[in-house]
Amino acid sequence: MTDFRFDLQATDGAARTGVITTPRGGIRTPAFMPVGTAGTVKAMHPQHVRETGADIVLGNTYHLMLRPTAERVRQLGGLHRFMNWERPILTDSGGFQVMSLSKLRKLTENGVTFQSHIDGSRHELTPERSIEIQCLLGSDIQMQFDECPPFPISEEGSRESMELSLRWAVRSKQAFEEKSAPGNALFGIVQGSVFEDQRRRSLDELLEIGFDGYSVGGLAVGEGQEEMFRVLDFTTPHMDTARPRYLMGVGKPSDLVGAVARGIDMFDCVAPTRSGRHGQAWTRNGPINIKNARFIDDETPLDPDSPCPASSQFSKAYLNHLFKAGEYLGPMLLTWHNLNYYQELMAAMRGAIAEGRFEHFVAHFEAAQGAQT
Incomplete structure (x- = not known):
């Protein structure tokens, strides 16, 4: 044991x-x-x-x-x-x-x-x-x-x-x-x-x-x-x-x-799962509300570079549609994306600490997130 x-x-x-x-x-x-x-x-x-x-x-x-x-x-x-x-x-x-x-x-x-x-x-x-x-x-x-x-x-x-x-x-x-x-x-x-x-x-x-x-x-x-x-x-x-x-x-x-x-x-x-069920996606540049009208015609995914299918294989326009239509797939995909974002954040911090560049990581994170956090 x-x-x-x-x-x-x-x-x-x-x-x-x-x-x-x-x-x-x-x-x-x-x-x-x-x-x-x-x-x-x-x-x-x-x-x-x-x-x-x-x-x-x-x-x-x-x-x-x-x-x-x-x-x-x-x-x-x-x-x-x-x-x-x-x-x-x-x-x-x-x-x-x-x-x-x-x-x-x-x-x-x-x-x-x-x-x-x-x-x-x-x-x-x-x-x-x-x-x-x-x-x-x-x-x-x-x-x-x-x-x-x-x-x-x-x-x-x-x-x-x-x-x-x-x-x-x-x-x-x-x-x-x-x-x-x-x-x-x-x-x-x-x-x-x-x-x-x-x-x-x-x-x-x-x-x-x-x-x-x-x-x-x-x-x-x-x-x-x-x-x-x-x-x-x-x-x-x-x-x-x-x-x-x-x-x-x-x-x-x-x-x-x-x-x-x-x-x-x-x-x-519960933040990543609860917010995902209600239409909030956490991204490298801060949170967004996928139900916002500005995403109706947005063909870009939440994160094109992510290995997570929910992040890279579905457009913001499609996610917006799923929430507007009340389809279960919308909360499922956004929850999946959010949990993946959180795990990528933890992995990035582990790497930064191991390489002695955590202070630089924090500065970059705060600059990217801005006032949206």
Whole structure:
């Protein structure tokens, strides 16, 4: 059995590139993980997800525990077999979705009781149950159960939430050590909103507990890019250099570039798939709305130099027509294109870091994107 490990290959300033090794294959970093919340990356065939360059996808404890249930997925061979994805899978703990989607939520020291947003059924999610579900799903990288606080939040409210997440981190690790399969990994989650002393305390205690990787949570919840970068500026320099660093729920291309510049290795976000379903295409020169009338007669593809068929083999006029006509193929092609663009962006950053030209890459990226990002 291959052990989980992270091999740092090169640095350029704070930016890093390396490889995370798992029993199901390597993950090149910086890495973007397409979001497959309910066991599928929306509008995408698994083979096409892989062909974009994705080494890993994300699944979600909250959604899969409600439907079809983790126990059923286990009976059907585990999440990899269920969704026909043999590469690594990371599962979120469900904490964010419990806070943002569920009804009649009640938070206690033990965990969270809530009503399903699907059918109103009652459930309880605790650190132990979250880890149990992730083990039943068979994910390769699991997340501690935490509370993701809202923004804005008072300093005292943030402190109470952060301290609860730390207590849950201890219980999550204990459950993981009892239930996990060999080779799997557990990440801790740094909380503390925008308060530097709280972030430092959260990180210090998580490092003392000991995890296979460390995530920065509680960002991309409304604080804005400038504030997010400020938090990373005082958090990442103190993170374990020998472990992967994961910024959760982020983000737009400019977010990814700025976070990599601050030492982050892993990302996930619904932005490329959600925007693709609604007609927004990310390009080297910034985002465009393919439904705009200026594309009605545009015979050029989104990216003639891309190996991705969705990017190079269909005209903007055709994509515009598909969205205007309400055809499913439109969102499918634009999602495919966006995911490919994100993976090309990550590959370009890995190459720039390895060659010691990341600062030049950032300058070129910002000039090309301009104010559109």
